[in-house]
Amino acid sequence: MTHKYIICRAAALVIVIAGLGFGCAGESEPATTETVEVEGRGDDTAKWWEKLPRAQWANYERVADELEWFEVYRIFPDIYAIYEPGQFEEVISFLIVGEQRALLFDTGLGIAKLRPVIATLTNLDVMVLNSHGHYDHIGGNYEFSDIGGVDVAYARERANGAGNEKVVEYVTGDWLWKKTPDGFDPQSYEIKPYAVTTYFEDGDIIDLGGRRLEILLTPGHSPDSICLLDREGRRLFTGDTFYLAPLYAHLEGSNVADYKASIDRLVALEPEIDHLLTAHNVPRAAPAYLSRVKDAFEAINSKSAAYVETDGAFEYQFDGFSIIVPPSK
Numbered sequence: 001m002t003h004k005y006i007i008c009r010a011a012a013l014v015i016v017i018a019g020l021g022f023g024c025a026g027e028s029e030p031a032t033t034e035t036v037e038v039e040g041r042g043d044d045t046a047k048w049w050e051k052l053p054r055a056q057w058a059n060y061e062r063v064a065d066e067l068e069w070f071e072v073y074r075i076f077p078d079i080y081a082i083y084e085p086g087q088f089e090e091v092i093s094f095l096i097v098g099e100q101r102a103l104l105f106d107t108g109l110g111i112a113k114l115r116p117v118i119a120t121l122t123n124l125d126v127m128v129l130n131s132h133g134h135y136d137h138i139g140g141n142y143e144f145s146d147i148g149g150v151d152v153a154y155a156r157e158r159a160n161g162a163g164n165e166k167v168v169e170y171v172t173g174d175w176l177w178k179k180t181p182d183g184f185d186p187q188s189y190e191i192k193p194y195a196v197t198t199y200f201e202d203g204d205i206i207d208l209g210g211r212r213l214e215i216l217l218t219p220g221h222s223p224d225s226i227c228l229l230d231r232e233g234r235r236l237f238t239g240d241t242f243y244l245a246p247l248y249a250h251l252e253g254s255n256v257a258d259y260k261a262s263i264d265r266l267v268a269l270e271p272e273i274d275h276l277l278t279a280h281n282v283p284r285a286a287p288a289y290l291s292r293v294k295d296a297f298e299a300i301n302s303k304s305a306a307y308v309e310t311d312g313a314f315e316y317q318f319d320g321f322s323i324i325v326p327p328s329k
């Protein structure tokens with residue numbers, strides 16, 4: 001989930017990122033240095049969306065390209081990224097296909113029907129699991145019957161859905177630029193309620209057959225944020241805990257101390273993983289960013305980092321990402 005004020009801020013940065021790992025599906029991490037333009041969502045150009053999809057997507061095979069709303073890419077042979085560039089969040093959901101079943105990590109905005117898209121990608125039973133309960137990650141949950149979740153009060157409340165008055169803003173004005181599916185009406189857009197059928201705890205492992213995913217509770221961005229660790233595949237699905245854009249530690253329900261502790265936990269895994277798979281803008285980032293985020297939180301805490309104040313929150317800028325904290329920090 002984002003705050004729209006980012007649209008009023010020009011923050012395009014050209015930075016050098018070592019070993020970011022752009023490559024074709026299944027390739028190992030190249031030890032190259034890439035010059036990458038990293039931007040927040042919706043920088044204040046007249047038509048910010050004309051730059052989409054961002055350059056990294058060109059490295060992946062696009063599949064199901066007849067779809068009007070979603071863009072689907074094969075990131076690895078068994079992992080698809082389902083990207084929604086038509087709305088400001090540029091949210092990314094991931095389908096992870098095992099030998100016996102599949103897991104859908106987030107269901108996007110709920111603007112277009114997602115289940116028929118998933119059905120074109122796998123015949124296996126699909127369980128949904130959400131990185132957290134913000135509206136842009138749970139919008140399609142209602143289409144599925146097998147939904148995993150964490151037993152956190154915030155997540156339970158989110159499963160009740162959100163009425164049009166709470167979410168209409170996100171599908172009007174320049175939040176939304178792409179043609180929406182026939183029948184979609186912003187004035188009736190809502191997050192439909194859903195029922196969690198299986199609760200998981202920290203450390204639980206979901207076995208898809210040939211692909212095991214470990215659930216890590218990583219509160220901070222929200223109280224119910226999780227990451228998914230694929231130890232054999234050396235990948236970490238980070239949800240909104242990390243991506244290459246402004247990170248939100250200032251939202252209602254965010255907690256800076258929890259966020260920092262969660263990052264500290266993830267940093268310990270850094271030697272064991274080759275790829276971060278992230279939930280906004282672009283699908284992959286180098287694991288070294290985890291250490292950089294740890295350093296960033298320490299710089300914020302020691303007040304040794306520069307910041308800009310925007311709409312009452314403080315945004316600290318680092319290479320490739322920023323962190324927005326509430327004014328008390």
Ligand SMILES: [Zn+2]
Pocket residue numbers: 001002132134221222240
């Ligand atoms: Zn979020």
